[in-house]
Amino acid sequence: GDYYDLYGGEKFATLSELVEYYTAENGILQDKDGTIIELKYPLNCSDPTTERWYHGHLSGPNAEKLLTARDE
Structure with missing residues (x-):
């Protein structure tokens, strides 16, 4: 299964x-x-997966264009 560990x-x-x-x-x-x-204390940061889809530097609109071009 999935888990977190360090070294x-x-x-x-x-x-x-x-x-x-x-x-x-x-x-x-x-x-x-x-x-x-x-x-010492936590740092607040934004969640990188706030979009419905997340694939690195691929934005939602670009993902739609790629899928539309492939008829998926």
């Missing part, structure tokens, strides 16, 4: 669970070179 460590069902775990457990989250990464 083969603990596995989490959701990204929120992963962030909560590493925020509470100071000193456990490390970069590949061993540098400790301290999570």
Whole structure:
């Protein structure tokens, strides 16, 4: 199944669970070179999947044009 993990460590069902775990457990989250990464507080960001379809840099109108051209 799908899960989130960092470098083969603990596995989490959701990204929120992963962030909560590493925020509470100071000193456990490390970069590949061993540098400790301290999570202090969440940063708000917009969801990249707010459109009905999401395919990288392909916009909704461009997706419609491609599908119409292929008669799908």
